[in-house]
Amino acid sequence: xxxxxxxxxxxxxxxxxxxxxxxxxxxxxxxxxxxxxxxxxxxxxxxxxxxxxxxxxxxxxxxxxxxxxxxxxxxxxxxxxxxxxxxxxxxxxxxxxxxxxxxxxxx
Numbered sequence: 001x002x003x004x005x006x007x008x009x010x011x012x013x014x015x016x017x018x019x020x021x022x023x024x025x026x027x028x029x030x031x032x033x034x035x036x037x038x039x040x041x042x043x044x045x046x047x048x049x050x051x052x053x054x055x056x057x058x059x060x061x062x063x064x065x066x067x068x069x070x071x072x073x074x075x076x077x078x079x080x081x082x083x084x085x086x087x088x089x090x091x092x093x094x095x096x097x098x099x100x101x102x103x104x105x106x107x
Contacts, residue, residue: 053105056091061103063087064096074101 060078063086067075078096081087095106 053093056094057103057105059087060091060094060096064101064103068101074098 060081063078063081064075066086067081067084075081075084076098078087078090078094082090093106094103096103
């Protein structure tokens, strides 16, 4: 009987030693805190904002060019592009120089 107990103690001891000396950590899985899932959502939101800003910029440039092509002059403001039906609204984050027709990202 004591031989069985001795073998079991050796096996248990070897198992405990192996667990403590390995660097393998269990995967905690998805977290609800500021972990992988939340960071992914934040990155997706930032990417959506960047795409929207780029779309606003390109849309404003296209509206100014269309206005200029049809009327022969650059619009006095982006609001004039809205009034003429070239834009739905004046986009945010865009600056416009009516003397050159230059549309750029606002600083």
